[in-house]
Amino acid sequence: MKSIIYYISICCLILFFSSCAKTNSEKQDNLVFRYNENAAVNSLDPAFAKIRPSIWVCNQLFNGLVQLDDSLNIRPDIAKSWTISPDGKTYTFTLRNDVYFHKNILFGADSTRTVKAADFAYSLNRLRSEKVAAPGGWILQNVDNFKAVNDTIFEIKLTKTFPAFLGLLTMKYASVVPIEAFSTNGYDFRSKPIGTGPFQLKIWEENVKMVLRKNPLYYEKDDKGMQLPYMEAVAITFLPDKQSGFLQFVQGKLDFVSGLDPSYKDEILTPKGQLQPKYSKDVKMITGPYLNTEYMGFRLDGTDKAAKDKRIRQALNYGFDRAKMILFLRNGMGTAATNGMIPNGLGGFGAKGYDFDITKAKQLVEEYKKQTGDSKPKIQMSTTASYLDIAEYLQREWQKIGLDVQVDVNPPSTLTQSISTGKVSFFKASWIADYPDAENYLSLFYSKNFSPGGPNYTHFKNDKFDRLYEAAFLETDDLKRHELYKQMDALMMEEAPVVPLFYDKVSRFTRNNVSGLGINPLNLLVLKRVKKS
16 A cells, blocks of 8 residues: 555646646746748848848947837937937937947957947948948948947938938947957957847857847836837747748747748638638738738840830830739738839829739730731749749730730749849849838839949839939938829839839738737848747
8 A cells, every 4th residue: 555655646746746847838938039040140240241141130239319109210229319400411310328349359358348339330341341241231221321429329421411320320230349359369259249139149050040149228118117129039940931831830939020922821811811711720810911922024125126115114014913912922921013113101102003904015016016017925034933933923914915924933043133133124022121211112213223233123214213313312301302202203103114023011820929020111130029829
């Protein structure tokens, strides 16, 4: 009998300690936010934060003078306030005195120090340095000079009025970094970053895993006075296959999935874009506008005669139903781009674009055929595998209006290079806003921005457009500037150097126990207010 009682007692103790271990493990898990990144992080130096995977991580590690909220309003960050001179050319920032760099032996015995105005002068000079060759240097193209007036006052002077300038300073390129990291021989800032953000780097095994830990010195607090961030850590895996990442999420091994991929969109969404009922118990879907315009572009000075003819370009714009394409190929996740290149949510949106009109499209094609003698105009459309379904849909629709459109599938890097160098005449592209101002989209059509040196990949050139673009730089009244933007967009659409397809939507999927993630039209990942229950 004694042995039986002893055995039962041991079993109860084992169950008790197992239960405690499980409870502790669950508590620990609720302090770690986990997501998969299907693309590589190229650098953790914010001066090189050009691609989304790097921008997302750098957004956890670094701060700048100003930041954006989820409504794209510019808010204080390390600069607690600022003033702009009456002529719009001088910006004077007053810095906080309680922002510390992440602890590091480079700072000596104290292991850290506060951020000073001289740190911003050094950080922006790095962007200008030919030796550094940072891709983010373009954000200073309208800057004449800058200086640290004292430890807490930083001044920037522009060469000309540029109302969108504050928006540029919200980009990760403009983050503050310490001079100590670059004055120490052999220190690799790319893989050992020192920032001021809510998290700091703990581990990075490239293309395998990354772990960020809570920064105990972070300056921001919530409305109740509690220090941010709430989470103890962020764990990132690097599975290149999006479907594998989605399966990890479904199995509860990840807390978050961003965006839709053809490999799983029908699994998680209904045809009308709602969350599939079987996931409603465990998954939350967050959607919102995304400042991303998906489009087809024409190289106007290329060798393709049909693509260079305005009638053919307009016929392609009239010749397909955008709403139908979004419903069947995107599960409703997007808005038909019938209002030019500027997406909804930015000042200047609302120019007249193209609605579906197959009669008008056929008429334009017939006019072209009669004048040129080309009985079956041929156009080669260059795209990537991830957009093949959209390309084939467009191909079928455009055949109905009398055009022979061939689809050429390229690797993403190859297509990007070919677009920049003018090796393709008709190409699939997208433009995601870098900062919350419509000038970002209109810069694609300014003649002084011809690629490969600038973003004007179509080589569109129009003197009236250029005059309006330059006038908008001088206009400090937002409403008047937005009206100029709208005129530019309408003028450009009349010439049709592009075929806008749809304005994208941000779609995020989280486990039901995640809160505070939020969503914003730039698809920035902000984790400092995230909680897991």
